[in-house]
Structure formats: structure tokens, C-alpha cells
Amino acid sequence: MIPLVLRVNGREHRIEVEARVTLLDALRDVLHLTGTKKGCDRGECGACTVHVDGERINSCLALAVMQEGREVTTVEGVGTVGAPHPVQAAFVARDALQCGYCTPGQVMSAIACVREGHTGSDDEIREWMSGNLCRCAAYEQIVAAVRDAAEAHRA
Amino acid sequence: MIPAPFDYTRPTTVEDAVTALRAGGAGAKVIAGGQSLVRMLQRRLVRPTLLVDVGCLSRMREVVEEPDHLVIGATTTQHELLHDARVRAHAPLLSLVARHVGDPAVRHRGTLGGSVAHADPAGDPPAAVLALDGEIIVEGPRGERVIPSAEFFVGPFRTALEPDELLVGVRVPKMGEGWTVHYEKFRLSAQKPTLLGVAVMVRRVGDCFTDAHIALANSGSTPVRATAVEVALVGADVTEEAVTKAADLLDGTMEPFARQGVSQAYLAHLARVLTRRAVVAALSW
Numbered sequence: 001m002i003p004l005v006l007r008v009n010g011r012e013h014r015i016e017v018e019a020r021v022t023l024l025d026a027l028r029d030v031l032h033l034t035g036t037k038k039g040c041d042r043g044e045c046g047a048c049t050v051h052v053d054g055e056r057i058n059s060c061l062a063l064a065v066m067q068e069g070r071e072v073t074t075v076e077g078v079g080t081v082g083a084p085h086p087v088q089a090a091f092v093a094r095d096a097l098q099c100g101y102c103t104p105g106q107v108m109s110a111i112a113c114v115r116e117g118h119t120g121s122d123d124e125i126r127e128w129m130s131g132n133l134c135r136c137a138a139y140e141q142i143v144a145a146v147r148d149a150a151e152a153h154r155a
Numbered sequence: 156m157i158p159a160p161f162d163y164t165r166p167t168t169v170e171d172a173v174t175a176l177r178a179g180g181a182g183a184k185v186i187a188g189g190q191s192l193v194r195m196l197q198r199r200l201v202r203p204t205l206l207v208d209v210g211c212l213s214r215m216r217e218v219v220e221e222p223d224h225l226v227i228g229a230t231t232t233q234h235e236l237l238h239d240a241r242v243r244a245h246a247p248l249l250s251l252v253a254r255h256v257g258d259p260a261v262r263h264r265g266t267l268g269g270s271v272a273h274a275d276p277a278g279d280p281p282a283a284v285l286a287l288d289g290e291i292i293v294e295g296p297r298g299e300r301v302i303p304s305a306e307f308f309v310g311p312f313r314t315a316l317e318p319d320e321l322l323v324g325v326r327v328p329k330m331g332e333g334w335t336v337h338y339e340k341f342r343l344s345a346q347k348p349t350l351l352g353v354a355v356m357v358r359r360v361g362d363c364f365t366d367a368h369i370a371l372a373n374s375g376s377t378p379v380r381a382t383a384v385e386v387a388l389v390g391a392d393v394t395e396e397a398v399t400k401a402a403d404l405l406d407g408t409m410e411p412f413a414r415q416g417v418s419q420a421y422l423a424h425l426a427r428v429l430t431r432r433a434v435v436a437a438l439s440w
């Protein structure tokens with residue numbers, strides 16, 4: 001077991017994990033932050049997307065021990081039910097989900113996508129959101145939500 | 156799927172990393188971005204006893220400009236290759252190829268050194284490094300050595316790196332006057348790995364090709380240069396007809412490591428078409 005200080009959503013957590021534990025499993029099973037989802041566990045679906053030092057990554061392909069000294073942001077850290085993040089509000093307004101399983105990853109990826117500025121056209125949004133799959137195929141509404149959030153961000 | 160247990164160390168100097176690799180012996184393995192390695196650990200395709208994390212080695216993160224070359228640190232991410240002003244200006248082929256790796260989340264973690272050391276025959280960056288005649292800079296217990304890319308890739312997922320050696324950087328010539336570049340990639344579907352990739356650098360003076368470097372991804376057990384096409388292009392007129400004629404010299408004997416169920420005739424046709432497209436695209440770059 002390796003003692004580790006993990007900074008998540010602005011809070012420091014002192015935990016002990018084995019080196020083989022992924023960031024995704026540490027968030028869900030040790031910190032009980034279950035907003036971040038496990039879809040494929042192999043980097044292909046984006047359900048586990050979180051931000052590390054402001055960049056979107058797949059937490060299933062990151063080891064928890066590699067995140068010491070970094071700032072991790074999960075979906076629990078971006079908004080609340082009463083005060084949703086503008087991207088979350090756009091997802092609600094556009095009805096950009098069905099079962100909702102991919103949504104935390106979509107939201108985290110979309111927040112980064114808007115910030116990165118890859119929202120110049122619907123095609124650009126599709127390409128730069130392509131790491132996030134949706135089995136319910138809410139893609140049209142997701143693109144619309146990202147477009148709305150980007151417009152609000154620019155305004 | 157959960158990996159078999161292993162120890163973990165995060166050295167802060169290249170020397171300490173080499174020492175750790177050496178001490179770990181056959182069970183030691185480098186981890187950079189983890190975008191290929193963690194998947195292999197999870198499926199237990201590899202079972203290292205020690206992972207040496209190279210993420211905190213500042214020397215391996217730098218891009219250093221020399222008079223005629225760029226030395227790109229091994230842990231430069233694909234995202235950084237895409238955005239770094241020096242890479243874009245002096246080695247635009249690497250910026251172009253980085254754009255073809257995975258998706259944004261993968262590119263934020265995956266590194267140039269990781270792609271090159273992983274040596275997936277279907278990997279995109281290795282083909283670009285080979286087209287560039289890049290040199291692989293390696294540090295080990297016996298000091299530094301520099302391996303030409305033509306000698307670095309020795310088989311599927313096999314390189315000239317010794318187990319106790321660290322890939323510290325990739326040295327590529329700065330793109331000179333008259334050169335243009337392109338990377339053309341074909342996949343059977345958005346989620347599939349590269350079926351064929353073509354990295355192209357051509358130089359034209361007036362209406363004539365004076366130099367051509369072309370490397371293919373997933374056409375053999377390592378990235379390979381399309382020498383016959385290169386030779387045919389040099390001295391040829393810059394016309395689509397001449398490009399087609401040169402590309403048609405690809406003889407169709409390619410033996411990709413992962414054939415993805417397509418026939419030899421399909422692959423041979425694809426290679427000719429993609430190579431023609433890649434050279435034409437490089438010309439209008």
C-alpha cells in the first residue's frame with residue numbers, strides 16, 4: 001500500500017492505495033465519488049473523463065499514484081443541483097441524455113472542449129467530443145448543448 | 156480488469172530512473188502516459204514487478220532547438236506536439252500526426268516517447284519519425300546512445316532499446332526550404348486502429364520534385380519506407396500523373412501485423428491510393 005495525498009475538487013484526501021489502482025477506481029471505491037463512471041475501462045468510451053490540472057483525461061488509464069501533486073476535478077466539483085455548471089444547464093435544456101450513464105463524462109469533456117475553443121462548428125464539436133460515446137445516441141442533442149454552452153461562454 | 160500487483164517509483168532525474176530500471180531488472184518497466192501500458196497491465200498482457208514513472212523528469216519534457224534540429228523530449232504529449240510553436244514551425248509532420256492519435260483525452264496523456272517505444276506496427280507517430288529520419292536518443296547504464304530510426308524499430312512492439320535503457324528524446328531535422336508534409340490515415344471505422352497510414356515529406360524546386368520521404372504505418376511488422384516511390388518521385392515533374400505513376404510502384408507485398416480482415420488486393424490498392432493522396436495533399440499544404 002502506498003500512502004498518497006490526492007487533491008480532488010479542491011479538497012485533500014489522505015488515502016492508501018496499491019500502485020495498481022487506477023484513478024477511476026480510487027475515486028469511486030476509495031473516495032466514494034461515484035459520479036465518474038466506468039464504461040469500458042480501456043480508454044475508449046470517455047465515461048470516466050475527469051480533469052487533471054485542467055486537462056481532460058480518461059481516469060481509467062491513469063494510476064492513482066501518478067496524480068500526487070496534481071489537481072483532479074470530477075463532475076462532483078463543477079456544479080450542484082441548485083447551481084449547475086453552464087454546460088450542465090445546457091445539457092438539461094437540450095435534453096442531451098437518455099439513460100445518463102455517459103453524461104458525467106460528456107459534461108467533463110464538454111467543459112474542457114468549450115475551454116479549449118474547439119467549438120467553431122458542429123463538425124468541430126463532433127470531432128473534439130469524439131472520445132465520448134453515448135450508447136443511447138443522444139449525439140444530436142449533445143452537440144446542440146455544447147454549441148449553446150460555447151455561445152454562452154463567448155458572450 | 157485489475158492489473159497484477161507491482162511496485163512504483165517516480166524518480167526526479169534521468170540518472171535515478173536508469174538506476175531504478177537497472178535495479179528492477181527484467182521486471183522493471185517504464186510508464187509515461189500509460190495510454191498503451193495501462194491497457195496491457197489490465198489485460199495482464201505484461202506483468203512488471205516495478206513501474207518507473209518518467210513523468211517528473213524535467214529533462215525529458217523539454218523541446219530544445221538546435222541550429223538544424225529539434226530535440227523533442229520523450230514525455231512531450233501528443234497534445235503538446237499539436238500546440239508547441241517550435242514543433243509546428245520546424246517539425247510540422249509531428250504536429251499533423253499527433254492530431255491522428257486517439258481523441259483529446261488520450262492526447263493529453265500519451266507521449267511521443269511512449270508511442271515510439273511501444274512500437275505498435277499500426278502506430279502513427281513511429282511512421283512520421285521514420286519519414287523524418289529521426290534519431291532516437293537513449294540513456295542507459297552505459298551512457299547515452301543515439302539510434303537512427305531506421306534501426307530502432309525491429310519488430311512488432313520490439314525496438315533496439317535495452318530493458319535498462321530510457322528513451323529520453325527524439326531528434327529530428329528542422330524542415331528546410333521547399334519541403335511540405337502530410338499524414339494520410341485510413342481506418343475501417345472511427346474506433347478501429349489505423350489500417351494504413353502514410354507519412355509524406357516532399358521537396359520541390361520549381362516544377363520538379365527534388366526529394367521525397369515516405370513511410371507507411373501498418374504495412375509491415377515495423378513502419379517502413381516506400382523506397383521505390385521515393386526514388387521514382389525524385390526528379391519527376393510535379394504533376395498528379397507523375398505522383399500516380401510513382402505511387403503505383405508500391406508492389407502490394409505488404410504484410411501488416413494486424414490485417415483487420417481485409418484482402419491483400421484491398422491493401423495494395425489502398426496503399427497506392429493513400430500514397431497518391433498523401434503526396435498530392437502535401438503539395439497543396
Ligand SMILES: Cc1cc2nc3c(=O)[nH]c(=O)nc-3n(C[C@@H](O)[C@H](O)[C@H](O)COP(=O)(O)OP(=O)(O)OC[C@H]3O[C@@H](n4cnc5c(N)ncnc54)[C@H](O)[C@@H]3O)c2cc1C
Nearest residue numbers: 043185187188189190191192257265266269272278279322
Ligand atoms: C482510445 C485510444 C486510442 C488510441 N489511438 C491511437 C491512434 O490512433 N494512433 C496511435 O498511434 N496510437 C493510438 N493510441 C496509443 C497512444 O495513444 C499512446 O499514447 C502511445 O502508444 C503510448 O504513449 P504513452 O506515453 O501513453 O506510453 P505508455 O503507455 O506509458 O508506455 C507504452 C510503452 O512504451 C514504454 N515507454 C514509454 N515511454 C518510454 C520511455 N521514455 N523510455 C522507454 N520506454 C518507454 C513503456 O514501458 C511501454 O512499454 C491510442 C490509445 C488509446 C487508449
Ligand code: FES
Nearest residue numbers: 039040041046060
Ligand atoms: S471507462 Fe475510461 S474510457 Fe471507458
Ligand code: FES
Nearest residue numbers: 098100134135136
Ligand atoms: S445517455 Fe445513455 S449512454 Fe449516453
